[in-house]
Amino acid sequence: MAASVVVVGAGLGGLRAAESLRAAGFEGVITVVGDEPSMPYNRPPLSKEALSAGVHAAELEFRRKPSVADVNWQLGSPVVSSHLAARTLTLADGTQLAFDGLVIASGIRPRRLPIPGPEAGRHVLRTAHDAMSVRDYLAPGRSAVIMGAGFIGCEVAATARGLGSEVHVVAIDEQPMIRPLGAELGLGMRARHLKHGVDFHLGRTVQEFLGGDQVTSVLLDDGTELPASVVVEAVGSVCNVEWLEGNGLDLTDGVLVDQGMVVDFEVPIVAVGDVARHPNSLFGNIPRRIEHWNIPTETGRRAGASLAALLRGEQPDQGPFSAMPAFWSDQYHHKIQSFGMPGIATSSQLVEGSADEACIFEYSDDTGLVGVVGVDRTAELAPYRKQLLER
Amino acid sequence: MVTITVDMDKCQHYGQCCFEADDVFALNDDGQLEYVKEADESRRADIESAADVCPMQAITVE
Numbered sequence: 122m123a124a125s126v127v128v129v130g131a132g133l134g135g136l137r138a139a140e141s142l143r144a145a146g147f148e149g150v151i152t153v154v155g156d157e158p159s160m161p162y163n164r165p166p167l168s169k170e171a172l173s174a175g176v177h178a179a180e181l182e183f184r185r186k187p188s189v190a191d192v193n194w195q196l197g198s199p200v201v202s203s204h205l206a207a208r209t210l211t212l213a214d215g216t217q218l219a220f221d222g223l224v225i226a227s228g229i230r231p232r233r234l235p236i237p238g239p240e241a242g243r244h245v246l247r248t249a250h251d252a253m254s255v256r257d258y259l260a261p262g263r264s265a266v267i268m269g270a271g272f273i274g275c276e277v278a279a280t281a282r283g284l285g286s287e288v289h290v291v292a293i294d295e296q297p298m299i300r301p302l303g304a305e306l307g308l309g310m311r312a313r314h315l316k317h318g319v320d321f322h323l324g325r326t327v328q329e330f331l332g333g334d335q336v337t338s339v340l341l342d343d344g345t346e347l348p349a350s351v352v353v354e355a356v357g358s359v360c361n362v363e364w365l366e367g368n369g370l371d372l373t374d375g376v377l378v379d380q381g382m383v384v385d386f387e388v389p390i391v392a393v394g395d396v397a398r399h400p401n402s403l404f405g406n407i408p409r410r411i412e413h414w415n416i417p418t419e420t421g422r423r424a425g426a427s428l429a430a431l432l433r434g435e436q437p438d439q440g441p442f443s444a445m446p447a448f449w450s451d452q453y454h455h456k457i458q459s460f461g462m463p464g465i466a467t468s469s470q471l472v473e474g475s476a477d478e479a480c481i482f483e484y485s486d487d488t489g490l491v492g493v494v495g496v497d498r499t500a501e502l503a504p505y506r507k508q509l510l511e512r
Numbered sequence: 513m514v515t516i517t518v519d520m521d522k523c524q525h526y527g528q529c530c531f532e533a534d535d536v537f538a539l540n541d542d543g544q545l546e547y548v549k550e551a552d553e554s555r556r557a558d559i560e561s562a563a564d565v566c567p568m569q570a571i572t573v574e
Contacts, residue, residue: 137564163569183569186560415528418564449526449567458526499527500543506531 123149124432127210127218129200129364130226131155133163134394134417136183138224141425143188147432151192152218154210156199157248161185165414167252168276169451173283176256178249199361200227205368205388222428225365225376225384225392226421229358229412234268238330242337243352246273258351261285266339266347268327269355270297272450275314277353279452282317289347290314291322291339301448301459302494303469303484309476309496310452317453322347358412360396374398375410381437382424389431391424393417402441403512404462404491411446411462419444445510458499460506463492473498481505488512514551514559515574522570529562529571537562 126142128135131153139151155161162181166172171181198214210218231245244255259265259281267274267281270292281288290297296307297314311321322341329340330352339347360375368386371377376384376392378399384390392399394417400406420442427437450457463469466484474480474496481501484492489512493505516536525545529537536559537547551559556573563571 163567165567184563184572414567415565445531447528449524451524456524456526499525500539500541503527503530503539 124221125150125152125219126222126224126428126432127220128153128224128226129210130224130228130361130394130396131157131159131161131194131196132226132228132394132417133161133183134228134397134421135224135226136161136185136189137418137421138226138391138393138425138428139189139192140186141422142429143186143425145426145429147425147429149221149432151189152220153192153194154198154200154212154218155194155196157250158197159249160194160196162249164247165449167249168246168273169280171249172252172256172259172277172280176249176252181249200364203364203368205365205370205386205390208388210364222389222432223391224424224428225390225396226394226417227361227364227396229360229395231354232357232359233354234327234356236327236330239332239334239336241335242332242349243330243354245354246277255351255353259284259286263287263350264289264348265351265353266291266349267353267355268292269357270294270299270321270323271355271357272298272301272448274353274355275310275452276450277355278314278319279317282319283453286350287320287348288318289320289322289339291325291327291341291347293324293326295323297321297323301464302457303463303466303482305469305471305476306480306482306494306496309480310457312477313453313455358395360410362396377408380406380442381427381439382420382442383427383431383437389428391428393420393424397424399442401446402443403445403509404465405488406441409462413446413448415447416444443510445506455497456499457494457496458502459492459494460502461490461492461509463494466491473501514553514556516547516549516551516559517572517574518545518547519570519572520545522568524568526567528565528567532562532565533558
């Protein structure tokens with residue numbers, strides 16, 4: 122009998138893993154389980170153009186290769202538990218699924234902080250549904266309080282200003298996007314946001330949400346009270362791994378895998394995307410989770426091939442995994458593009474332009490260059506990327 | 513023959529496709545994407561990779 126594979130997670134990583142299984146010659150049944158009702162769709166526009174122009178999940182759907190036309194899509198109910206040694210999963214709706222091989226592509230969800238006050242009016246931004254809920258509140262005469270000054274927070278801030286909403290960004294960090302971009306470029310990005318009227322409250326935390334049934338204002342730790350038609354919480358993420366507990370896997374910060382995306386377990390299991398803590402030979406093979414857009418595609422490709430080999434009783438490719446992490450951001454028509462891992466750098470250096478105009482920054486640690494970020498200099502980044510590949 | 517179409521309303525000229533198939537996609541000196549509309553069948557895998565990695569999902573391969 123042909124083997125069966127269940128893919129837990131119907132995002133980009135799950136889709137690419139299914140396509141890769143087919144490309145590697147796997148002909149058995151593939152079932153993809155997703156908690157959202159939608160087919161795999163592209164999330165980055167949710168904080169940018171889709172938030173601005175209106176959210177249509179169907180328009181954001183990824184094109185699917187013909188090879189996955191026969192995949193079963195079991196959407197709308199998350200996996201809640203698993204007995205991996207017995208090769209079974211249980212969904213929230215009670216459905217039991219059996220598998221020969223498993224792809225863990227369950228991704229991440231926004232972190233929520235326990236803060237007193239009303240719940241209504243507090244939003245996160247991860248799904249198309251989340252974006253639709255936020256969209257209605259971004260308009261002239263409204264006030265958006267955004268918690269967190271990372272990429273999602275800053276993108277929502279830019280989009281909200283574009284829609285005419287008043288915008289307050291509250292973050293504990295000293296500069297926006299300081300972890301990936303460093304303090305100097307973070308300051309430069311802050312200047313761009315200030316020019317567009319964003320009100321920053323940096324080094325501050327939210328102490329309490331105020332209002333009756335619904336949040337109407339936000340109280341900061343320095344006593345400042347900000348009016349809030351809507352609160353968007355963009356303060357990091359949590360891995361969706363609870364359904365894997367009790368199986369003896371290493372779940373400290375996602376799911377630990379080897380260079381083939383294979384989980385060390387008696388049953389064929391791979392993990393992909395945001396949730397996979399994987400080694401990358403370009404960056405010392407230290408297992409890390411990388412929440413960059415291209416990682417689900419790169420890890421999905423590798424994982425599908427590995428799982429197909431395991432299910433044939435063969436050893437997966439043991440070669441190094443050396444995909445170049447990359448991310449992009451759009452804020453007020455400024456294009457930020459990154460290659461490598463600027464977030465692990467210990468120093469940054471401006472190499473072209475100036476931090477509040479078009480520029481390129483190099484990021485280094487004691488091993489040398491680890492990342493490059495360009496603002497409005499996309500076409501000039503290729504040589505830096507090449508240098509990173511040759512590390 | 514592989515037929516390539518880029519939706520230039522969606523394309524944001526990030527140039528990620530250029531790293532997958534530099535004989536098909538390139539950014540010009542102004543940072544704008546240029547591409548060839550047809551390529552040999554032997555190039556299909558790389559061109560499909562280019563479509564996969566496009567952040568805007570603007571590339572169609574037939």
